[in-house]
Amino acid sequence: MTEHENIVYLDYAASTPVDAQVLEAMTALMTADGNYANPSSTHRAGRRSVEYIAHAAGQLAGLLNTAADRLIWTSGATESDNLAILGAARFRQAKGRHVISMRTEHKAVTDPISVLEKHGFDVTWLDPEPNGLLDIASLESALRDDTQLVSIMHMNNETGVIQDIEKIAAACHERDVLFHVDAAQSVGKLPIDLAALPVDLMSMTAHKVYGPKGIGALYIADRPGVHVDPLLYGGGQQRGLRPGTLPAQQIIGFGMAAEIAQSRMNDDLKHLVALRDKFWSGIRDIPGVLLNGTIEHGFPGILNVSVDDIEGESLLLALEPLCVATGSACNSKSQAPSYVLRALGKSDELAQSAIRFSFGRPTRAQDIELAVDLYRSAIARLRGMAPEHAA
């Protein structure tokens, strides 16, 4: 049995396997028989690369119902977030130096905003409701005349909680504030209609949606005042906003992944709902088990659960061969509980015991049954081994 056969992967929120059709499209482009030319070259092969890239942009734009020329290719969502936040802040600093975000954002958002803070920007960090949702009233009361940017993620990477980005966007636009959405977890998984959604900037990545790693995109709305200053310089590609040789094979992969996601989104969602419900019904009666987030406003592909009086690191090891994510930034150097779950009001101990189970297209019912069995038995074993608290 290979090591790969010996694992049960339930960490699709971290990354997904590349779809076979995506891989085929990418490899066809990379070999001597393919179209490997630099798209910046003016010869025929280069021009053909440009056509392939334009086709991929059309596929991704089709998924999001926007124009292909509103998409800037990046190396992934982290770069897109940085370009959106730092680029917009620099471009719009005459408007003001106040930025609003949430405490539950991904580090790819919180870290660039913290950089702005170090450079004299004023930052308001909004707390979520206990279920992870943003109270729109708290956003509205935080908006100021000098607020220039609001950055709120669409789907939380730890809890799967889905924010109402339509309402957030409306609140921002009422005050002429730019709205950036980190949609790394939601693009290709949830319907997004950028023709109808008044979002200004949206970050996305391919590898969360069965595309390759190393390619992402930033959507920049075609509206007055919506622009970003580049973070990189040289070459002038992509209107100078993100120069550098375009990785045609990665882009083709992202485009194909987007097209596949669009065609099977409803089926994917039905599949995930069935898996999520099966898993939750299998564990919810365990004493002390607690859902982090909300089923009602949550993505069915992510279920984050804590359990009372269980040490999280031991739980994670006891769950092997399940590949899941711990709620803590848990490694040999850091045992810090998840700042996202702490922001939801969970205690350190509950946050530390949190496990994120995330499901994907390849997940089968028997994987869920195994996960339920392992989770139940791991908790029973660890509880059976634990002494009572000292009097």
Added chain:
Amino acid sequence: MSSDPYSAHVRQLFGAPAHAGRLASPLRASIEAQGVRIRLSAEVDNNEVRAMRFEAWGCPHVIAAAEEVCASFEGKPVSGLLGISAADLMQSLSVPVEKTGRILVVEDAVRLLGSVVRDASNPDD
């Protein structure tokens, strides 16, 4: 990027802790500190540890350390309990230095058990 934080030895001790449990013996020691709960119990005969068990709430290194000490002290003189070294455990289990405090809790529990055993053997001292 991450590498496996657990040695094969830790994985084996954590996965099959043969000494998990509690003995009926009155010779017990409990400590709760550093986010760790540990309770040790022992049966002693003729100044020798005949059986030793642990209950523990903690990370895999703590559970592995508790199993390791129970296994290693069975059949040994009780005096050894007072001489246990956290440093030896850290080395044997390749415990990362950030977890030193937790292994010191295990060390404290073993020493406490050693003093309980000593006091029980010499009630007039």
